[in-house]
Amino acid sequence: xxxxxxxxxxxxxxxxxxxxxxxxxxxxxxxxxxxxxxxxxxxxxxxxxxxxxxxxxxxxxxxxxxxxxxxxxxxxxxxxxxxxxxxxxxxxxxxxxxxxxxxxxxxxxxxxxxxxxxxxxxxxxxxxxxxxxxxxxxxxxxxxxxxxxxxxxxxxxxxxxxxxxxxxxxxxxxxxxxxxxxxxxxxxxxxxxxxxxxxxxxxxxxxxxxxxxxxxxxxxxxxxxxxxxxxxxxxxxxxxxxxxxxxxxxxxxxxxxxxx
Amino acid sequence: xxxxxxxxxxxxxxxxxxxxxxxxxxxxxxxxxxxxxxxxxxxxxxxxxxxxxxxxxxxxxxxxxxxxxxxxxxxxxxxxxxxxxxxxxxxxxxxxxxxxxxxxxxxxxxxxxxxxxxxxxxxxxxxxxxxxxxxxxxxxxxxxxxxxxxxxxxxxxxxxxxxxxxxxxxxxxxxxxxxxxxxxxxxxxxxxxxxxxxxxxxxxxxxxxxxxxxxxxxxxxxxxxxxxxxxxxxxxxxxxxxxxxxxxxxxxxxxxxxxxxxxxxxxxxxxxxxxxxxxxxxxxxxxxxxxxxxxxxxxxxxxxxxxxxxxxxxxxxxxxxxxxxxxxxxxxxxxxxxxxxxxxxxxxxxxxx
Numbered sequence: 174x175x176x177x178x179x180x181x182x183x184x185x186x187x188x189x190x191x192x193x194x195x196x197x198x199x200x201x202x203x204x205x206x207x208x209x210x211x212x213x214x215x216x217x218x219x220x221x222x223x224x225x226x227x228x229x230x231x232x233x234x235x236x237x238x239x240x241x242x243x244x245x246x247x248x249x250x251x252x253x254x255x256x257x258x259x260x261x262x263x264x265x266x267x268x269x270x271x272x273x274x275x276x277x278x279x280x281x282x283x284x285x286x287x288x289x290x291x292x293x294x295x296x297x298x299x300x301x302x303x304x305x306x307x308x309x310x311x312x313x314x315x316x317x318x319x320x321x322x323x324x325x326x327x328x329x330x331x332x333x334x335x336x337x338x339x340x341x342x343x344x345x346x347x348x349x350x351x352x353x354x355x356x357x358x359x360x361x362x363x364x365x366x367x368x369x370x371x372x373x374x375x376x377x378x379x380x381x382x383x384x385x386x387x388x389x390x391x392x393x394x395x396x397x398x399x400x401x402x403x404x405x406x407x408x409x410x411x412x413x414x415x416x417x418x419x420x421x422x423x424x425x426x427x428x429x430x431x432x433x
Numbered sequence: 434x435x436x437x438x439x440x441x442x443x444x445x446x447x448x449x450x451x452x453x454x455x456x457x458x459x460x461x462x463x464x465x466x467x468x469x470x471x472x473x474x475x476x477x478x479x480x481x482x483x484x485x486x487x488x489x490x491x492x493x494x495x496x497x498x499x500x501x502x503x504x505x506x507x508x509x510x511x512x513x514x515x516x517x518x519x520x521x522x523x524x525x526x527x528x529x530x531x532x533x534x535x536x537x538x539x540x541x542x543x544x545x546x547x548x549x550x551x552x553x554x555x556x557x558x559x560x561x562x563x564x565x566x567x568x569x570x571x572x573x574x575x576x577x578x579x580x581x582x583x584x585x586x587x588x589x590x591x592x593x594x595x596x597x598x599x600x601x602x603x604x605x606x607x608x609x610x611x612x613x614x615x616x617x618x619x620x621x622x623x624x625x626x627x628x629x630x631x632x633x634x635x636x637x638x639x640x641x642x643x644x645x646x647x648x649x650x651x652x653x654x655x656x657x658x659x660x661x662x663x664x665x666x667x668x669x670x671x672x673x674x675x676x677x678x679x680x681x682x683x684x685x686x687x688x689x690x691x692x693x694x695x696x697x698x699x700x701x702x703x704x705x706x707x708x709x710x711x712x713x714x715x716x717x718x719x720x721x722x723x724x725x726x727x728x729x730x731x732x733x734x735x736x737x738x739x740x741x742x743x744x745x746x747x748x749x750x751x752x753x754x755x756x757x758x759x760x761x762x763x764x765x766x767x768x769x770x771x772x773x774x775x776x777x778x779x780x781x782x783x784x785x786x
Binding site for chain 1: 589590596659660662664665666668670672674679681683685687688689690691699700701702703704724725726727729
């Protein structure tokens with residue numbers, strides 16, 4: 174696979190990412206980039222659609238807001254990689270694979286993300302929803318139980334009926350993190366995803382009657398992992414991120430009204 | 434806290450009302466450690482074998498009669514470890530018997546009316562009453578109090594997580610005892626049964642941490658249960674609001690081995706996390722972690738635990754070296770627990786009706 178070109182000036186810190194993936198990515202210089210990076214502000218969908226129309230092979234959208242999701246063109250859908258701070262962590266994918274065998278015996282599931290005061294709560298919620306769908310599988314409709322500037326709480330159920338509580342809590346007390354838990358009769362799954370600002374690995378622990386396993390740790394930031402995914406998309410793979418986000422958003426009726 | 438022993442002959446005589454697992458696994462090992470302060474002298478249980486078994490271990494008298502134990506002049510302190518529904522009447526009887534102090538396992542009442550009666554009797558007789566809330570006496574929790582600055586005023590989110598294997602697992606870590614019967618068959622399709630289990634969860638499990646939650650609530654007059662649900666096979670999940678705080682209570686008992694007993698208080702700029710040992714384990718104290726502005730301060734674990742320091746405080750109170758704790762906060766703890774249990778029940782029946 175030849176390295177795909179990226180305009181490293183498009184996003185802060187992108188040059189560093191590209192430099193760390195020399196076999197997958199290279200600086201486009203003054204030429205047209207093959208992979209586009211956009212921030213997830215309100216115009217991201219229009220930018221992604223336009224980029225594909227102009228020949229981009231993949232688009233990485235960082236921390237996307239909900240607005241615009243409906244406007245992603247069919248042609249762009251499979252080329253967009255959503256760079257979630259937490260859900261895109263390789264540990265979440267590893268946890269999802271482990272969780273498949275555990276979901277049927279779940280007694281309760283929890284997902285909690287703590288973010289700082291400068292974080293958009295809605296973006297944090299979307300990130301958590303996507304992670305929850307990846308790890309917990311089928312989820313019922315979720316109900317927003319409380320929301321204010323300190324965070325929000327939602328409840329629902331897993332496919333097997335186990336209660337699910339999701340929360341976003343705002344604090345500057347400690348570094349951002351996400352925690353997912355799936356408790357089963359004999360143990361379960363614990364996922365701790367650290368701040369996206371660090372390459373410190375997610376820790377995924379699986380407990381059963383024989384003890385507890387810590388899955389192999391992967392020292393890669395969510396962001397770098399997403400740009401690797403984008404290179405794969407540029408090479409011909411199809412991204413399911415937009416479809417997954419739409420599914421996650423559909424779980425929370427009225428989520429659109431929670432904007433802002 | 435240290436109380437001089439004054440010689441073994443000056444030890445306080447302890448009488449147990451109720452000789453079940455709490456007395457055996459929690460209190461007897463602690464009192465064995467504190468044998469310079471206490472001596473078990475009388476054990477009462479409605480089951481003759483239970484009374485005799487426990488009494489014989491410590492060289493105490495056994496009886497089936499509560500009145501006989503309360504009339505025993507060698508009993509200075511009464512420890513009430515009976516089923517919950519008998520606590521209030523037994524506390525009142527022990528106070529009226531003129532004992533020097535009463536230690537009552539939680540919950541010391543099941544209703545606000547009983548709580549008020551206990552407060553009145555304690556005031557009238559002057560007998561100090563200590564409620565066995567080991568987490569409020571845990572050295573790790575007390576260290577947290579020294580760490581948390583203004584967090585009780587600023588915290589906006591409170592979480593109590595109690596995930597436990599069966600109690601028998603930890604009882605067996607603490608002492609040798611005959612196995613208890615497992616959980617009976619439960620009809621989860623009956624809303625009344627489910628609602629009753631939810632109440633049991635609050636009054637039997639969540640109640641351990643509700644006094645801790647209350648430390649971060651100026652009041653709970655506007656308590657609102659936003660969500661309440663039973664966790665199978667036994668547990669609960671609550672999302673509530675009170676005094677501008679969001680409160681999340683999670684309880685789950687399962688058949689595995691891994692416990693998690695954690696209390697969290699989170700504010701805009703600071704947060705507290707306290708990790709407790711499972712019940713029954715005499716394994717030292719909780720560990721408190723206070724985080725603020727990216728800095729973390731950890732306190733504990735300490736060698737002593739909350740059970741031990743309850744008894745030390747009791748000795749200090751009787752010796753006049755410490756003031757008895759006020760009863761009113763404990764009454765508010767009960768009111769808080771009952772309010773949650775009732776609101777949870779109503780929420781559940783409203784949802785399932």
